[in-house]
Amino acid sequence: MFDHTRVIRTETERFAEAVLAADPAAVVPSCPEWTAADLLWHLTKVHAFWARILASGAQSDEDSEAIEEEGPERPDGVEATAVLLRAETDALLEQLDKRVDEQPAWTWFATDQTVGFTRRMQVHEAVMHRIDAQLVAGRTPTPIDPEVAADGVLHAVDVMFAWWGTQPGFEFAPSDHVVALTLSDAERTVLVRPGRWRGVGQSGKSYDEPGMLRITDLPPTAGFAGTSEELDRWLWGRGPEPEADGDQAALDAVRVVQAAGIQ
Numbered sequence: 495m496f497d498h499t500r501v502i503r504t505e506t507e508r509f510a511e512a513v514l515a516a517d518p519a520a521v522v523p524s525c526p527e528w529t530a531a532d533l534l535w536h537l538t539k540v541h542a543f544w545a546r547i548l549a550s551g552a553q554s555d556e557d558s559e560a561i562e563e564e565g566p567e568r569p570d571g572v573e574a575t576a577v578l579l580r581a582e583t584d585a586l587l588e589q590l591d592k593r594v595d596e597q598p599a600w601t602w603f604a605t606d607q608t609v610g611f612t613r614r615m616q617v618h619e620a621v622m623h624r625i626d627a628q629l630v631a632g633r634t635p636t637p638i639d640p641e642v643a644a645d646g647v648l649h650a651v652d653v654m655f656a657w658w659g660t661q662p663g664f665e666f667a668p669s670d671h672v673v674a675l676t677l678s679d680a681e682r683t684v685l686v687r688p689g690r691w692r693g694v695g696q697s698g699k700s701y702d703e704p705g706m707l708r709i710t711d712l713p714p715t716a717g718f719a720g721t722s723e724e725l726d727r728w729l730w731g732r733g734p735e736p737e738a739d740g741d742q743a744a745l746d747a748v749r750v751v752q753a754a755g756i757q
Contacts, residue, residue, distance in 0.1 A: 496641045498613045499587050505620035506583045508636060509537060510576050512627035518572050522630045524732050530630045534575050535568050537623050541582040542566050544612055548589035552600040553607075586616065603653060604660035615653070618646050618730070622756075625732045635732075643722035644680045648708075650729040651675075651686055654756045655706045664693030666707060671744035674717035675725055683717075685709050688747035704751040716740025718748070730756045 518531035525533065546552075546561045566582070569575045593599075595610025603611055621642060625635045638646070658664050668689035675684040691705040718725065720736030727733025729752060738745050 496617075496639060496645075498617050499591055501617050501639070501642055502587060502590075502620050503583070505617075505624045506537070506541075506579070509620065509624040509627045510534075510579060512624070512631045512633060514572060514576055515633075516627070516631040520630050522626050524626050524629055528626075530627070531572050531575070533623065533626055533630065534572055534579065537620070538575055538579040538582055539565060540616075540619060541579065541586045544616060545582055545585035545589050547600055548593065548609065548612065549585075553598065554600060558600050558602075590616075603657055614645070614649060617642060618649050621646065622730050622732055625727065629732075635727075638723045638726060640679055640722045643726040644677055644682065646726035647675060647677060647684060647722060647729060650726070650756065651684060651706060651708050654730075655704075655751055655754075656708075658691030658693070658701070658703055658705055659707075661693060661695070664691050664701070666691055666705065668707070669744075669747050671716070671741070671747045672709065672712045672714045673740075673744050673748050674714040674719075676717055676719035677722045677725060678719060679721045685712065685714055686748065687712070688744075688751050704754050706748065706751050714740070714744075716742075716744035716748075718745070728752065 513530050513534045516530040518529060520530045522528045522533050542565055543562060547558060550561060552558055552561060569578055590613050593609040595608060595613060597609045598607055599609045599612060601607055601611045621638055628635045659666055666689055668687050671688055673686050675686060686706045687709050688706045691703045694700050717740055718736050718738050724733060724736045728735055
């Protein structure tokens, strides 16, 4: 297993170096609602928030909302924001390093309220936003460590496209399709079943959102294949579609889920 702290540290350093080389007003190609300056502030806020969640011992939604409201103010300019990012990254890693994965801690993923979830999530947050930063700076993204990328594929499937299932009253309506995601460099195949998450939120609003679940016991009729990095970047919306083969309806069902996006 890779060293999560090392990955978060290294990827954040790469992120900061790239985003500071970009025009602060440049639009991020992979997140067009953000400028480079917005992207820098976003990762700074993320690290600040999770450092405070862990330090406070937050256990409830009310705790997390209070921490979010008390977060740092946005500095004036990217240089000052980068200084704050480095300080908040230090704080986050300090909190992670003093805790074991099994320790309880609030997260937005209702079925995994542990430090381990935050540790894993922040690896992939840092990796994907580092790619965003390199893209907005006009650079070719640095390769993702294959082990990290393979875990990113699983995290996308099991968490990012399945989190609706952790909400009360939501059910998964599976399609008839089973699709294989083949990680050529890891000699691993992940089977997924695309479909729709349906339910009513706490506000009373009805939702019908694309999603998928990992399965193990049905034969696929189509597949996407590539390196762990190619599949990881594609699923997270930071790279082109890998090689595809098989039933077009099955492929399209997964494409709908992928197109919904992960910010």
